[in-house]
Amino acid sequence: MSRPPRDSRAAALALLTGVLDEHRTLDQLAPAALASLPPAERALAQRLAATTLKRLGQIDALLAPRLPRGLKSLPPAARGALRLGVAQRWFADIPAHAAINTSVNLLGRQTKLKGLVNAVLRRLEESAEATLAAQDAARLNTPDWLWRTLEARFDGATARAIASAHLAEPPLDVTLKPGLDAAEWAGRLGATVLPTGSLRLPRGGDLAARPGHGEGLWWVQDAAAALPARLLAPRPGEAIADLCAAPGGKTLQLAAAGARVMALDNQEKRLVRLHENLARTGLEAEVIQADAATWTAPRPLDAVLLDAPCSASGTVRRHPDLPHLRRGGDVGPLLDIQRRLLANAAGLLRPGGRLVYAVCALSRAEGPDLIADLPAIAPDLAPDPFSPQERASLPGLLVEGATVTTHPALWPELGGLDGFFMARLRRRG
Ligand SMILES: C[S@@+](CC[C@H](N)C(=O)[O-])C[C@H]1O[C@@H](n2cnc3c(N)ncnc32)[C@H](O)[C@@H]1O
Numbered sequence: 482m483s484r485p486p487r488d489s490r491a492a493a494l495a496l497l498t499g500v501l502d503e504h505r506t507l508d509q510l511a512p513a514a515l516a517s518l519p520p521a522e523r524a525l526a527q528r529l530a531a532t533t534l535k536r537l538g539q540i541d542a543l544l545a546p547r548l549p550r551g552l553k554s555l556p557p558a559a560r561g562a563l564r565l566g567v568a569q570r571w572f573a574d575i576p577a578h579a580a581i582n583t584s585v586n587l588l589g590r591q592t593k594l595k596g597l598v599n600a601v602l603r604r605l606e607e608s609a610e611a612t613l614a615a616q617d618a619a620r621l622n623t624p625d626w627l628w629r630t631l632e633a634r635f636d637g638a639t640a641r642a643i644a645s646a647h648l649a650e651p652p653l654d655v656t657l658k659p660g661l662d663a664a665e666w667a668g669r670l671g672a673t674v675l676p677t678g679s680l681r682l683p684r685g686g687d688l689a690a691r692p693g694h695g696e697g698l699w700w701v702q703d704a705a706a707a708l709p710a711r712l713l714a715p716r717p718g719e720a721i722a723d724l725c726a727a728p729g730g731k732t733l734q735l736a737a738a739g740a741r742v743m744a745l746d747n748q749e750k751r752l753v754r755l756h757e758n759l760a761r762t763g764l765e766a767e768v769i770q771a772d773a774a775t776w777t778a779p780r781p782l783d784a785v786l787l788d789a790p791c792s793a794s795g796t797v798r799r800h801p802d803l804p805h806l807r808r809g810g811d812v813g814p815l816l817d818i819q820r821r822l823l824a825n826a827a828g829l830l831r832p833g834g835r836l837v838y839a840v841c842a843l844s845r846a847e848g849p850d851l852i853a854d855l856p857a858i859a860p861d862l863a864p865d866p867f868s869p870q871e872r873a874s875l876p877g878l879l880v881e882g883a884t885v886t887t888h889p890a891l892w893p894e895l896g897g898l899d900g901f902f903m904a905r906l907r908r909r910g
Pocket residue numbers: 706724725726727728729730731732745746747748751771772773774788789790791
């Protein structure tokens with residue numbers, strides 16, 4: 482990017498073309514695209530880019546009949562301006578004149594392209610509403626690889642419900658430090674207490690200005706992401722390794738329960754965030770930069786949390802760039818590291834020690850299939866099924882034996898939760 486974007490629409494265009502034409506992630510693009518904007522413009526740019534990416538299938542289907550030579554024949558900026566125009570007008574509640582003018586203006590002095598974008602967006606005024614009403618939004622907005630991933634794992638209705646849930650804004654959940662009264666804090670934060678104890682906050686505003694943030698009494702963590710550490714049931718004084726720890730949401734839970742935590746990650750930059758999170762919450766863990774697939778513990782451990790690197794297909798609501806970047810959904814290389822991490826983790830445990838394997842992924846391969854292959858990966862580990870009381874503490878979630886699955890279409894009346902697969906295992910002995 483040559484010059485920093487001057488306003489929200491230019492920044493949204495930079496984000497969009499960065500993802501779709503340069504195959505970079507929103508996280509990689511955001512610093513350069515957004516740094517020069519005031520907070521409100523920044524938030525609008527992010528909302529417009531996210532909305533366009535979430536609705537890309539519908540938007541392109543709407544535009545296609547208006548472009549005889551196809552969207553691909555246009556330069557990236559014109560393609561992006563058209564997509565942003567439709568997103569603003571039809572999916573972001575921006576009035577027609579503002580949506581069209583701001584999109585046309587993105588093309589600067591390119592008079593011909595401006596004319597084209599203007600004409601296409603104006604002509605859509607006649608037909609878009611009826612066309613959109615007849616579209617299959619869930620299917621159109623889900624790239625084939627993701628649709629196939631969902632259909633391979635869930636029944637057709639559930640796969641479709643998950644694809645629909647991806648279109649909504651993700652909720653904002655926090656985990657409270659143990660010992661705090663959830664109902665009282667829900668009141669102070671204007672939040673709802675979720676069935677598994679996380680609090681769901683209203684979005685918007687400055688998170689750091691909310692009560693309790695400065696004192697480190699809670700941290701942002703999706704309700705599903707809070708479950709793996711809970712399922713491990715950490716006890717005070719236990720020696721526990723959090724093997725893929727950064728930025729540290731689960732480390733904080735384990736440390737807050739009083740465990741002696743070794744928090745490992747192989748990425749130095751991500752460990753900086755982990756240190757910051759520990760400092761803000763006043764919690765302690767031994768932070769170690771290491772490859773968890775080969776690391777050896779100083780002594781046998783009581784428990785291990787393995788929140789393995791994964792395809793992150795359970796977090797599409799939060800990462801609308803992901804479906805457009807992960808072409809083909811090839812999880813092969815991830816399976817290799819997941820298997821190696823699990824095998825090494827098994828060897829760190831004392832006999833009888835516990836392990837929770839977790840991925841924020843919805844593919845069969847990274848979840849149930851991997852655990853079905855446990856005898857080949859880690860013969861010393863066995864599934865540790867949940868008791869009836871534990872099952873009762875996970876209402877509305879998919880609990881089967883020693884595994885729990887969550888996805889964005891569960892708890893529909895509350896707004897869903899991220900997609901996770903978790904398995905609780907125990908070392909024989
Ligand atoms: C899903 S994220 C972890 C999120 C974290 N547990 C939390 O709750 O905040 C996976 C992490 O695994 C780390 N990672 C990937 N391969 C690793 C390896 N071989 N050894 C250690 N950490 C690894 C990544 O750097 C990344 O931070």
